[in-house]
Amino acid sequence: MTSELITNIGELTTVDAQERVLTDAALVIEDGRIAWIGAAAEAPDADERTDAQGRAVLPGWVDSHTHLVFDGDRSAEFEARMAGQSYAAGGINVTTEATRAASDEQLTALVRGRVDGAVAGGTTYLETKTGYGLSVDEEIRHARLLAGLKAEGVVDEITFLGAHLVPAGVDADRYVEDVVGPMLDGVAEHAAWADVFCERGAFDGEQSRRVLEACREAGLGLRVHGNQIGEGPGVSLAVELGAASVDHVNFLTDEDVAALAGSWEGWSRDGGTAPGTVATCLPACDLSTRAPLAPGRRLLDAGVQIALASNCNPGTSYTTSMNFNVGTAVLQMHLSLAEAVRAGTYGGALALRAQDEVGSIEVGKRADLHMLDAPAAIHLAYRPGMPLTHAVWRAGRRAR
């Protein structure tokens, strides 16, 4: 068992229950986990020593929402949007066609490259989805490829999103029966989560319920893409069915916000009731679709736990940069730096129910660390777009 002391940390943002931010700090990693945190002057010895030279350290980002299994290019669709066209779910079909044509080797290499990019930007725990297969064989193929990458530690969480869109030329009810039948049977061994795009142009409330209930029955945890394009049943359904997260949340009624807040009543970080439904905000996606930014401030003020995620996908958010998403949440969504960092770390972990393992720097947790080439984390918003990630540790190992 080797240990590493990281010392001379200018600012250590722990995201622990007390939201402690330590200056002149140090920490020790042992066997992939955080073994000690405290003042640099009091740090114990370790086998190896890294001098942070006054840099800031924070938990690695937990990106709780990505779609990395895809091939093809949708830049023309993006350009048309920038010229005034609005986003519609139908573009998913374009990616599905390109993705189906890619071999296992091609898709695996594409996912690996995208994860490398995410890690290079400070992401240390990452969820990703199927959803550009949209047939029984293809969805199972994508889930199987992801399971191989999970076994290697490339991705951390896998979500089945067969209910992303009804593929062109297929009857909707027939497709839903495929999703809850042979598709679910084939992916259940590979995925821990199921998701549905509950939205105008994708799946309505009834179809979404059918998919979510069947997936829950099969033992999968639930997540929902909801309220992205307009108000709708996504949020209320997610809360009713005990989904771990509902993502996008751009268009919310007061009832939606109250339902989300109600799901957190009685929960506290140190105990109480089980966690409720996290509202995941996706600022890069909102900018790329010219949508109103998700109301993160309103949700926090109502007592809802929120996450920030990249939603990396070729249609609405072609970026894995959590630095960008967190900086944007401060600049445009009126979150404080502490709130935005928490949403991109502990909030994402809550959305994946991985909060006991990752999402904060606490003794016993996985040593997932992000060192900035800056003395303080506020530089993420103060210097947007700058290459601020200096070093990354994933489960105690230098990943960057």
Ligand SMILES: N=CN[C@@H](CCC(=O)O)C(=O)O
């Ligand atoms: N909204 C649904 N799914 C993706 C976009 C899919 C696409 O357009 O390719 C999203 O999260 O934004």
Ligand SMILES: [Zn+2]
């Ligand atoms: Zn998405």
